Amino acid sequence: MGEMIEVETLDHDAHFGAYVARPAGTATAAIVVIQEVFGVNAGIRGKCDRLAADGYLAIAPDLFWRIAPGEQLDPDVKPEFERGLQLFGQFDQEAGIRDIEATIRKARALLGGTGKVGCVGYCLGGRLAFMTACRTDIDASVGYYGVGIDGLLGEKHAIARPVMLHVAGEDGFVDKAAQQRMHAGLDDHPRVTIHDYPGEDHGFATEMGNRRSPQAADLADQRTAAFFKENLA
Template sequence: MATNTEIPTLDGKAAIPAYVAKPAGTPKGAIIVQQEIFGVDPGIVKKAGEWAQRGYLAVAPDTFWRQEPGVELDADNPKEFDRAIELMMNHDFEAGIRDIEAVIHWIRREAGVQKVGLVGYCMGGKIAYQTAARTDIDASVGYYGVGIDEMLNEKHAISRPLMLHVPTADHFVTPEAQKAMHEGLDDHPRVTLYDYEGLDHGFAAEIGSRRDEEGAALADSRTIAFFEENIG
């Protein structure tokens, strides 16, 4: 299991397992690395480590800890992929956003880092949108977020910068859903959407067959610049 830290829940009655990567010196900010449906796997650990190398405190919470702590699943294995979908379908997103709040509080109060961003992938892209709308996070980024078109009624609550990376050939987010996202968010002063023509869901995954090097490099460069501007 990759997690190396326990973060108290908001009520203090339980603890959220998380993988924490620390920078060499004083953090210039913190980045919550929100997993896909496959757990805090080696790809998420790699992303966290890269944020630490850039000078940020990186925290990757175990989203499915209430169902199955420490789960790590292979996106290229059909049986494990189906298990990941099952975990997502059974995930309590309301409890999950409270867990994100608990992580933000822990970063600011216990780790002593005030500026906090979140970057999320797949299901984590949806959570990035929820975090922007429902918490006081300083900035959020979502990669190929699912279900965002169903949450546009929350856009009025987004008061901090949010960036969304949208692959146009995403087989989990229909063209109609993408159109709704653009129509609902393009004129929002705090939201920026980037389309990636012809790319599919998971194009920025660190491991497995879904990665597109050129697309991942472009999206990641935009994310890095976004957090440098808004977090530190």
């Protein structure tokens, strides 16, 4: 079981909550887990707990703290799913990246000032993971079914460390044309790896619930585990 802690903003003018899960032994690396539009809910906390079981310090910041602090939504409940989409429309992504950077700094402090920090994000978090790779000094980034990454390709020159993207072939929020643009823009990038999951829909790797597709989720998570093992050592 993890706990909620506070993270100071980059401007040192406020604090926001984050769920942190610690491994049984000494963590030598940390992973920032970036939420979907449903907040730091049971699924995101479960991702952190699994990463802690693998030996990482895992921390999930509440990125909606400015608009809906502490909100936790169940995507299988239609009104809550719609609430998540509403929050996505209100969310300031630039502020979110600053909060992720503050969380990276917090993670490094929790590691005692040594050790690498990666990030993994889902849906909105997948997009933010890509932005984090472009705009911060994160050591490795993974994005699951990130939305709108094809519109961020102008920043790809800034990617200095490894990135892995998991793309759902039948994603209702990332159509075939967007997927093709991602491949056209990133397939030749030396630091980016894209994995496609034909027939899978958005949210296939969620920790729980109706959207989960176990076989594809397990494959993606195995690839992610190997990626972090290689790049956060």
